[in-house]
Amino acid sequence: MEQQPLRxxxxxxxEEYLAQYKPSAYERPSVTxxxxxxxxxxxxxxxxxxxxxxxxxxxxxxxPGGFVDIHESLDAAVCRELAEETNLASDVYFEQLYTFxxxxxxPRMRVITCAYLGLTPASNIRQTQAGDDAQDAAWFTVEKTMxxxxxxxxxxxxxxxxxEKGLHIQYAVKDHAEELRKVTDIALCPSSQEKLAFDHAxxxxxxxxxxxxxxxxxxxxxxxxxxxxxxxxxxxxxEVLLGEKLDRANFRKTVRRMVRQVEQPAAPKGxxxxxxxxxxxxxxxxx
Amino acid sequence: MEQQPLRxxxxxxxEEYLAQYKPSAYERPSVTxxxxxxxxxxxxxxxxxxxxxxxxxxxxxxxPGGFVDIHESLDAAVCRELAEETNLASDVYFEQLYTFxxxxxxPRMRVITCAYLGLTPASNIRQTQAGDDAQDAAWFTVEKTMxxxxxxxxxxxxxxxxxEKGLHIQYAVKDHAEELRKVTDIALCPSSQEKLAFDHAxxxxxxxxxxxxxxxxxxxxxxxxxxxxxxxxxxxxxEVLLGEKLDRANFRKTVRRMVRQVEQPAAPKGxxxxxxxxxxxxxxxxx
DNA sequence: CTAATAGTGTCTGTTAGACACTATCTA
DNA sequence: TAGATAGTGTCTAACAGACACTATTAG
Numbered sequence: 001m002e003q004q005p006l007r008x009x010x011x012x013x014x015e016e017y018l019a020q021y022k023p024s025a026y027e028r029p030s031v032t033x034x035x036x037x038x039x040x041x042x043x044x045x046x047x048x049x050x051x052x053x054x055x056x057x058x059x060x061x062x063x064p065g066g067f068v069d070i071h072e073s074l075d076a077a078v079c080r081e082l083a084e085e086t087n088l089a090s091d092v093y094f095e096q097l098y099t100f101x102x103x104x105x106x107p108r109m110r111v112i113t114c115a116y117l118g119l120t121p122a123s124n125i126r127q128t129q130a131g132d133d134a135q136d137a138a139w140f141t142v143e144k145t146m147x148x149x150x151x152x153x154x155x156x157x158x159x160x161x162x163x164e165k166g167l168h169i170q171y172a173v174k175d176h177a178e179e180l181r182k183v184t185d186i187a188l189c190p191s192s193q194e195k196l197a198f199d200h201a202x203x204x205x206x207x208x209x210x211x212x213x214x215x216x217x218x219x220x221x222x223x224x225x226x227x228x229x230x231x232x233x234x235x236x237x238x239e240v241l242l243g244e245k246l247d248r249a250n251f252r253k254t255v256r257r258m259v260r261q262v263e264q265p266a267a268p269k270g271x272x273x274x275x276x277x278x279x280x281x282x283x284x285x286x287x
Numbered sequence: 288m289e290q291q292p293l294r295x296x297x298x299x300x301x302e303e304y305l306a307q308y309k310p311s312a313y314e315r316p317s318v319t320x321x322x323x324x325x326x327x328x329x330x331x332x333x334x335x336x337x338x339x340x341x342x343x344x345x346x347x348x349x350x351p352g353g354f355v356d357i358h359e360s361l362d363a364a365v366c367r368e369l370a371e372e373t374n375l376a377s378d379v380y381f382e383q384l385y386t387f388x389x390x391x392x393x394p395r396m397r398v399i400t401c402a403y404l405g406l407t408p409a410s411n412i413r414q415t416q417a418g419d420d421a422q423d424a425a426w427f428t429v430e431k432t433m434x435x436x437x438x439x440x441x442x443x444x445x446x447x448x449x450x451e452k453g454l455h456i457q458y459a460v461k462d463h464a465e466e467l468r469k470v471t472d473i474a475l476c477p478s479s480q481e482k483l484a485f486d487h488a489x490x491x492x493x494x495x496x497x498x499x500x501x502x503x504x505x506x507x508x509x510x511x512x513x514x515x516x517x518x519x520x521x522x523x524x525x526e527v528l529l530g531e532k533l534d535r536a537n538f539r540k541t542v543r544r545m546v547r548q549v550e551q552p553a554a555p556k557g558x559x560x561x562x563x564x565x566x567x568x569x570x571x572x573x574x
Numbered sequence: 575c576t577a578a579t580a581g582t583g584t585c586t587g588t589t590a591g592a593c594a595c596t597a598t599c600t601a
Numbered sequence: 602t603a604g605a606t607a608g609t610g611t612c613t614a615a616c617a618g619a620c621a622c623t624a625t626t627a628g
Contacts, residue, residue: 006345014394017342023396027357028315031388031399055304058293070314070397074388093467099386099401101318101361107301109310110357112318114386114399180380180509180566217504222467232579249582250618272626274580279467519606536609537591559599561607 029101029110033077034065034200036097036115036207037086040224041122044141045211045240047160047204048086049196050134056107057197061140061160061169063204065113066133078116085134087126093223094118098206105199115203117210119223138162144173144208144243152177157189158205160196169194171201215241219258222279228262230274231255259283316388316397320364321352321487323384323402323494324373327511328409331428332498332527334447334491335373336483337421343394344484348427348447348456350491352400353420365403372421374413380510381405385493392486402490404497406510425449427456431495431530439464444476445492447483456481458488502528506545509566515549517561518542546570 005013012020037048049061064085068077078094097115105111125139140160147155153176160169170189175182186201196204214220221237235251260280264273292300299307324335336348351372355364365381384402392398412426427447434442440463447456457476462469473488483491501507508524522538547567551560 008342008345009340012342014342014345018394021395023317026317026354029318029355029357030310030313031316031318053296055295055299055301058295058301067313068316068388068399070316071390073390074386074399096385098383099361101355101401103358103360107305108308112355112361114388177568179568180506213504217500219467230580247618247620248580249584249620250616252581254617272580272624281464281466517607534591534593535607536593537589539608541590559607 027110029112031068032065032111032113033068033074033081034063034113034115034203035078035081035085035094035118036063036203037082037092037118037120038142038207038211038224039120039122039125039139040237040240041125041139043236043240045143046122046139047142049138049140049160050085051136051138052133052197053135054133057195060195060197061167061200062134062197063115063200064134064137068114074114078118082118085137088120088124091124092118092120093220097203097210100199100203102199113198115206117207119220121224121226123226138165138167140167140169142204142208144205147172158186158201158208160204167194168192169196171196171205173201173205211241212243219279219281228276228278230276231259232274234259234277257283314397316399318355319352319398319400320355320361320368321350321400321402321490322365322368322372322381322405323350323490324369324379324405324407325429325494325498325511326407326409326412326426327524327527328412328426330523330527332430333409333426334429336425336427336447337372338423338425339420339484340422341420344482347482347484348425348454348487349421349484350402350487351421351424355401361401365405369405372424375407375411378411379405379407380507384490384497387486387490389486400485402493404494406507408511408513410513425452425454427454429491429495431460431492434459445473445488445495447491454481455479456483458483458492460488460492498528499530506566506568515563515565517563518546519561521546521564544570 005015007013008017039046048064050064052058052060052062064081066077066081066084068074072080082088082092094116097117099112099114101112103110105113140162143159145157145159147157149155153174156173158171158173161167170192172187172189173184175184184202184205186205188195211220215238221234221241224237225233231252234255235246235248238251239246258279258281259277260283262276262278264276292302294300295304326333335351337351339345339347339349351368353364353368353371355361359367369375369379381403384404386399386401388399390397392400427449430446432444432446434444436442440461443460445458445460448454457479459474459476460471462471471489471492473492475482498507502525508521508528511524512520518539521542522533522535525538526533545566545568546564547570549563549565551563
């Protein structure tokens, strides 16, 4: 029993409708992707930023990113930008973080940006390279520390540093915890030498929250270490993301459920042998 | 010490740059918002869908939503659509779910859609009303049940039903759990009488995952009950979102940390008195 | 030598989960 | 009367967290 094609109020089938369809003249926003690429090196969380060489926010530090091409999916745009603005593309995990759509976030025009959270092991990083729209690129350490706490308002300091270039960026982040709601406001600290472009301080703050929450229930820590790692390395990653020291014995007990020990080639005489592990969600017990 | 305004390579200040800036001729995508508005009624999870009266996907069931106006933020667009396509607007919680940006998700043109997850207590719902682009609107029960499980592939059935209108929509959802990755594919079941428009089956699946995960670590269940509720109502919400029965005594023990008992007006003689509670994140112990 | 890292065992207080008991209301 | 819902107490196995002990390496 052949189904009749459906016709709309003008009597058109879908095929006919699409053939005559002209995109409307409504003004459309531009869409970009931003990438928050994190790694952990020397026991510190680091984020890749680029210094803008064009208006707006000329000279400010910004997340790498760019316009989404009309024939390119969001994920494809992220991959392209990763290749263009960093010189690493493989072994980078990413997931969507949040889409920022405030009307005035770009002074030029309406721009909606889809922010992605990216993770890669430090061993994967070579040299920073300035991209098309950047005069410079650098890895900044990221830290969020509690400044003070008073009746329902938490005040944090979000500090980004690049010691190699003597750079220092600092924002004050306040969350007001009203009932069933959460309001955040963010302001540049007067002491800060440099600024972040657009609403990027907010996306960085969201990324930190995501990392901190997600590390306890999803295997994201394994995207920040090489495929084979020691439990010491892995523990350091957890400690940095959670912002607290962990007991070694207890950490090892809980993490054993997710890793499998890897066969070592041999004991190269006088060298100390440290156990190597791989991620394995099925490793419930044993080994 | 007054700071000199920065000038770009053409010698323009930011102000001058913005004054002369002309948005480029690059083609831009359209941006829409979709709303997955859930409620829980009669012990069942329900989702609001509308039947499309225009191409494409004429006659298919779709998530309420629409184009984002150029002078309107994403959140504002969600509020507007909620008011237009449902006749409730207050007491609806919503949060961003995911942004879908595949190139071919709309056959007319490039459309990127930002999906929002909405929750509201059943007591807040009046009558469904068809909106501008819809010939009908209805609440569908949503269920995701395991069909079978074989070597690393889970196959689920996603079933949407509207008993009042005799409607039945069913999709098969498979997740392949490869190492550190998760691939999902979704196909309409041949037995299904109706179809979902666009990639909406996928967003519904994502919403169910989000609800199921988030209910255990965030107070979202409280957005699905009235401000004052019995622990029985609340437990039902948890059970529906988690898809499993819970032990009453244990549930009450764990939930006590988040609720405060509300003073009852009086015991209206022969009527049974059931304790009422309110959400209160600070209620650590006592009462 | 000391300091740092690695690997493991043990004790305790808390809690998740299973289950039992009682009371009240509806059909 | 049976069956559903409400409210609470108890027992146990599992686990998180604190801490102690040992071994190996770099400086």
